[in-house]
Amino acid sequence: MECAQYLTSPLLERAGFRHAFFTRQGGVSQGPFASLNFSASVGDDPAAVRENLERAARTLGVDATQLFFLSQVHGRAVLRVDSSETFDEVVKREGDALVSRDPRIACGVRSADCVPVLLADRKSGAVAAIHAGWRGVVAGVVEAGLSALLAEADALPRPVAAIGPHISLAAFEVSEDVALELAGASRDERAVVSRSFGPKPHVDLRRLVRQKLVALGLDEAEVDDVGGCTLGEPERFFSFRRDGARSGRHLSAIVPLALDG
Secondary structure (H helix, E strand, O other), rough: OOOOOOOOOOOHHHOOOOOOEEEEOOOOHHHHHOOOOOOOOOOOOOOHHHHHHHHHHHHOOHHHEEOOOOOOOOOEEEEEEOOOOHHHOOOOOEEEEEOOOOOOOOOEEEEEOOEEEEEEEOOOOOOEEEOHHHHHHHHHHHHHHHHHHHHHOOOOOEEEEEEEOOOOOOOOOOOHHHHHHHHHOOOOOOHEEOOOOOOEEEHHHHHHHHHEEEEHOOOOOHEEEOOOOOOOOOOOOHHHHHOOOOOOEEEEEEEOOOOOO
């Protein structure tokens, strides 16, 4: 049986956190959803999505009923979860970030072109998974997710973060209105909005998310960049902007660390 294919963050690996930024490879879905798609609502066979979830859960070392993600709405709501809940319960709840200290579960987010961010606290073992689309970035989902993670720490948290594959600066052409909103969410508009690609502005979501994490207290060395452009690499990634509504969704997920004592 083919295994689910995924990328990892060296920073999270060194800290001991099991995690994965899954690509589109290594699943059983067919057609435009080939092959590792994690959303049945886009038109895929629900049985294929269930098998893909099983493969992801095995990779992460958790039961598939304990691999959690929300019904995402491009907002800033963060929900806390633990192993007293089940997948079927959690997936019906709306929000764009999950946080937990329970090492029996995995916190995940689904994405196509949006930015998946995985956070971990080396002191408490707590984790958070954030779905940061441009609307969520403007709404403050990065700040809300990190705040929820730090609230799980007993004292003196030691957070690290990894930014996963998403639409790149070169591919993310936006309207003037969207560029203005994203510039307003940035500490340095010139660093995130580029006008060198043509008549319309482009935005660097990777740099904007990193800016926010650093502004919230993380050192540059505590923010990892996994890399990858979802629009520009069709063999590895799904992309809503490239392929439209009938395309798959990735999963990015992280497992809390069980600490001694």
